[in-house]
Amino acid sequence: MDENSFREWSRRAADWGVDYRRSLPEKPVRPRMEPGAVFRSIEASPPEQAESMETVFADFEEKILPGMTHWQHPRFFAYFPANSAPVSVVAEYLVSAMAAQCMLWQTSPAATELETRVVDWMRQALGLPEGFSGVIQDSASSATLAAVLTMREKALNWQGNGKGLAGQAAVRVYSSNQVHTSVDRAIWVAGIGEGNLVRIPTAGRWRAMDAEALDAAILADRAAGLLPAGIVACVGGTSTGATDDIAAVAAVAKRHGLYLHVDAAWAGSAMICPEYRHFWAGAESADSIVFNPHKWLGAQFDCSIQFLRDPQSHVRTLAIRPDYLKTHGHDGIVNYSEWSVPLGRRFRALKLWFLLRVHGLEGLRTMIRNHVAWSTGLARRLAAEPDFEIVTEPMLSLFSFRHRTAETDSDTHNLALVNAINDDGRIYLTQTTVDGRVAIRFQAGAFATTEADVDQAFRAITEIARRTDR
Template identity: 40%
Template sequence: MPLPTSRPTPSGGSGPDLPTATDSGTGVGAGSTGVGPSHMSPGEFRRCGHAVVDWIADYWQDLPSRPVTPPVTPGQVADRLPAQAPETGEDFGTLLQDLDTLILPGMAHWQHPGFLGFFPMTTSGPAVLAQMLTAGLNAQGMAWATNPAATELEQRVMDWLADLMALPDRFTRGGVIQDTASSAMLVALTAALWRRAGEQWRNHGSGPGYTVYTSTEANCSVHKAVRLSGLGDLQLRRIPVESHTQALRPDLLRQAVEADLSAGLTPVAAIATIGTTSTTAIDPLPAVADICRSHDVWLHVDGAYAGVAAICPELRWINDGLEHADSYSVNTHKWLLTGFECSPMWFADPAAVTQAMTVTQSYLREVTGDPRQAPDYRDWQIPLGRPFRALKLWFTLRWYGADGLRAHLRRGVELARIFADLVRGDDRFEVVAPSPFGLVCFRLRADCSVNAQLLKRLNAGGDILLSSTDVNGRFTLRMAAGGTATTADHIAHAWSRIRAEADRLTGTGHRSG
């Protein structure tokens, strides 16, 4: 299907006039004197910036009228782009027009209210505006000396968030913002290896003797972290889960750890999950922590999706056992309106990660400080450089306040409850896993092939997007509420579409259970 070529008419007006190549006193990037390029002037930037804000506002406003996913085939977008970069600069109006005509028609719209297939990737006005400010400042926050305000703001907002989530006191002053939970996973595993083997690990590598434990339902980032750490696939132990809750079985974890110890191996780390990707299962942290403490195994808890739910007092039961964790990570860019990428992480003892990660060259001497006074966050992460991520979290926390954030989280939980009740009210369907947060896993009481066909038909319509997983070996559909713009009306529409497609597939109408 060809991409549309006309620019959609924005509902919010045309916005300010944009500078072009003929604007007096300005260029569009090309340097005609040989001295250097003609940069965007402050006046140009102001006019173009207004146009960008108008564009984003119009985009958000018009999203419900767009298809959730694009009707394109691989290579279709690339084929419409020039093979080489331009030799001379182009005006900003042309760039925005090409964004509309070449890029937007090939986008999957994660902010669409009908985007229900994956965990939400939420953003908000204050987060986007803070991201613009971050880009304008373009500060390097690798060390306190390179950006004191960025470092100290990050310390403070991480303590704010820990307090809002009622995290254990042991995480106070132990927070850092990673890019994603995948990076947090690798950093935690690196710290675990250091704590267990110190210089021996640093000098001789991971070797075949160290082992890592997680459930069969853990995120794939665990597997990737084990590979990248040098341990290898054979060192990862995948512990089976309980069939109803889909949570890790601690009895089998204990058996695996003790078997490895008997074989002369060294258990290093265990990864438990609060809200698994497949079904939002919650591993039994107290029991897992007890096993880890018994054998000096580092416990990292992955709360990427669901961890922020603890901001709501009625959901703080998910924190049970966190008081024994060595590290914990969540993604505020998933459910907490902060925009990608922003993954807060806490350490009970930051010394383990800084001792494992610190590498200081001569050119860093002048920006290396005393960690007892202020952290150099380059030693808490994989890259050397780091952006000013704390600014958008600061803006989001202050704009919404705790009450606003709780209202957003509670709406996601309520929308999931509404949807689950609708599913249970039709005896052709079943809910196949607990749904304490914003995700509902459900299926037709039919063969896996029929459920797969149902999902294909639903997603082909363009108005909603669902996804799938396997639960106890059965093809299962996933509906994830919690998007910034998703309301009860969108959930009702999704259920209407699901029932209609089920009618066509099964030849039966709605039947009350």
């Protein structure tokens, strides 16, 4: 592709993106197709000869686009959002064009220094105290893995990386059963083993870890010759928004000298609104906190911020410094690849800088407050319907519900209902399990969602439920 073609197709791609976003409300949120349809439409062998961009782009529109789930759709109410505000898309154009590998300060000083600044902007925006540093990871999964590796190394007196885990006392990590499955994966990858992830019972409206049970489990493990290393607490768990009492958990962690990691991947964005900060009271005592601006704030995936009380512990755990990665002649620089598992790093700070400047914190607060209000209103409307029940009350903009039916198998009915809703295409929801029974999740978080979209959700849910129940 020559310079002129690059210019032309860059413009066409940008125009296509605007038209695509404009057309989303008319599209079904999830594609209506059978597994394997896209695969079968793609040639079985790679092309030997070059093809024109016209041909490739036409195939993109004909073969690929119909198979996409539209995550930026205003009626995407499934999972959690993976928002991409238009200004973030523009910033990503620039990042893609520069294509810098920002692993070290010297490989792009501006990328490192902008990251330092915007992470501190976010610290201030979330109301966290001075003393926290931070790094932009690709996802909360990577941040949690880095935290688990660090708590493991601290517990092993920094000997795990060098000597391995063989012959050591079993390292123990504690969490509830409401944490994200990325915690399980971190335990696997860190070599700790699933059997050493100790699940603490939960209680109360928010399904919070029982702090007394946590304390007892740690004492029992120590008495048995095991090695307690750390605790993973959650704020806004994926299933129903489960939220631990962070202050109570932090007190246990401090009493036993354990590392505390707080996973607020989704709900952390809401902490830019002071009235929601009670949900993570005590977070200032954590050793690390992760939240994803790429979920609810509008930064394009991937963009996950991990705040660290003691970054040197992470550097001691994760940094490798061969000669070819050393920066000579400069002192006091930060190489963020030493704060994370991957060596390669994208210029993630740019989109966050654009986003915060173009929308401002107040604009983002308004969006989040609207989503919470609209979701809470929908929960009230469904609760007032005689054939619906609210299973878990709204945690910010997330709640779960169930349709009552004359059928004896309520789980089968509600699974059929969520599938029928998604096949209808007007909205997209997901299911979960609460106390052993199926429930349907709803969360409002898409950047383009309006109150009218939530009204449409009410109509789709009630109409399809009653049609399915006949």
